[in-house]
Amino acid sequence: MKILRNIIRYTLAIINIICVAAMGVCSYSIYLSPEQFPNWSYLGMVLPACIVLTLAFIPLWLIVKWKYTLISIAGIALCWNSIRNYCPINPMQGTPTGKTLKILSYNVYSFGGKALDEGDSSVIEYITAAEADIVCLQEVNKIKRDAIRARLDQAYPYIMVDNESETKNAILSRHPILTADTIQLNTKSASGCEYTIDADGDTIVVINLHLESYQLDDDDKHMYKQMIKNSAMIGDNTSAATDEAVIDMKQSFWWLEGKLAKANSLRARQADIIATRIDSLLNTHRHIIVCGDFNDSPVSYVHQRLTQQLNDAYTQSGNGPGWSYNRNAMYFRIDHILASESFTSYGAKVDKTVQESDHYPIFCTLEIR
Numbered sequence: 001m002k003i004l005r006n007i008i009r010y011t012l013a014i015i016n017i018i019c020v021a022a023m024g025v026c027s028y029s030i031y032l033s034p035e036q037f038p039n040w041s042y043l044g045m046v047l048p049a050c051i052v053l054t055l056a057f058i059p060l061w062l063i064v065k066w067k068y069t070l071i072s073i074a075g076i077a078l079c080w081n082s083i084r085n086y087c088p089i090n091p092m093q094g095t096p097t098g099k100t101l102k103i104l105s106y107n108v109y110s111f112g113g114k115a116l117d118e119g120d121s122s123v124i125e126y127i128t129a130a131e132a133d134i135v136c137l138q139e140v141n142k143i144k145r146d147a148i149r150a151r152l153d154q155a156y157p158y159i160m161v162d163n164e165s166e167t168k169n170a171i172l173s174r175h176p177i178l179t180a181d182t183i184q185l186n187t188k189s190a191s192g193c194e195y196t197i198d199a200d201g202d203t204i205v206v207i208n209l210h211l212e213s214y215q216l217d218d219d220d221k222h223m224y225k226q227m228i229k230n231s232a233m234i235g236d237n238t239s240a241a242t243d244e245a246v247i248d249m250k251q252s253f254w255w256l257e258g259k260l261a262k263a264n265s266l267r268a269r270q271a272d273i274i275a276t277r278i279d280s281l282l283n284t285h286r287h288i289i290v291c292g293d294f295n296d297s298p299v300s301y302v303h304q305r306l307t308q309q310l311n312d313a314y315t316q317s318g319n320g321p322g323w324s325y326n327r328n329a330m331y332f333r334i335d336h337i338l339a340s341e342s343f344t345s346y347g348a349k350v351d352k353t354v355q356e357s358d359h360y361p362i363f364c365t366l367e368i369r
Contacts, residue, residue, distance in 0.1 A: 020075030023050035026081035038261035097240030112356030209292035313345035
């Protein structure tokens, strides 16, 4: 009986170590450029599952043999930065006492496509009611319509639109926009714009990004959903079609994997361009904000690259995973607000109250130090 207990315990320990090792691989894959290692570039998406499995062993070991909890605890400690980026917990936050800016970033998906000629859009209502000082928008294809601009002008006297990319960006500001420039990201479906803003005497550099998307079409999204159904079927192992489901899931996986790897490689190149620009700006400017739709999670090469010199506002002051994409059973935070050391973030949140777009808006308050 003792031998059987030992076999079970050691088997569980091995499985626990494998989960911790997988969590480590996912966590540290962010340092591998997808341009050089494309097939490793999406491992950050698997991190949440590894975290859940690793944590599940802790109550089990408390019952079986408490010392073995050190396996999971050590793994969590080694992967803490990635875990915190994915799911920060900031329950105790103070109140800013100095000068602040409220920042809102929102991929509006053409304002939800609702009666734009008349300016009747809940997205517009949300933006005007947000009372943000600076609003960075992505996919604003319809912003030039007079009715929309008139509605936005009431809340934001300074509006600039990037017309060079397919997915237009825009910035709305309560403070004067001094300069505007386009950052060349080498693909039509990605866009980056750099602005300098005079915020009551402080010069703020704002970079608004829409990085390369996976460009999944309806067939790809259906394939992804079918993969989830097939995995559940395989898990139940009760269907005669299980073998067929395995084959279908493998084929779907490799097809989608190819698309993911290609987009991740393009996005990595774009992140390197932006990171180089940030390094240059920090030589002459203290206050830098980078935000937008990165199309990548907090556990990714892109996020790691752009936070080498900047802080993630959501990691500093958000709570929970904060999923900002809300379609096709793809639950990730791909919209971000980053800020230089001269800012302290408060109250970062992904707002799920408005659902016209396929993204939720993300906002925070930045105190200027």
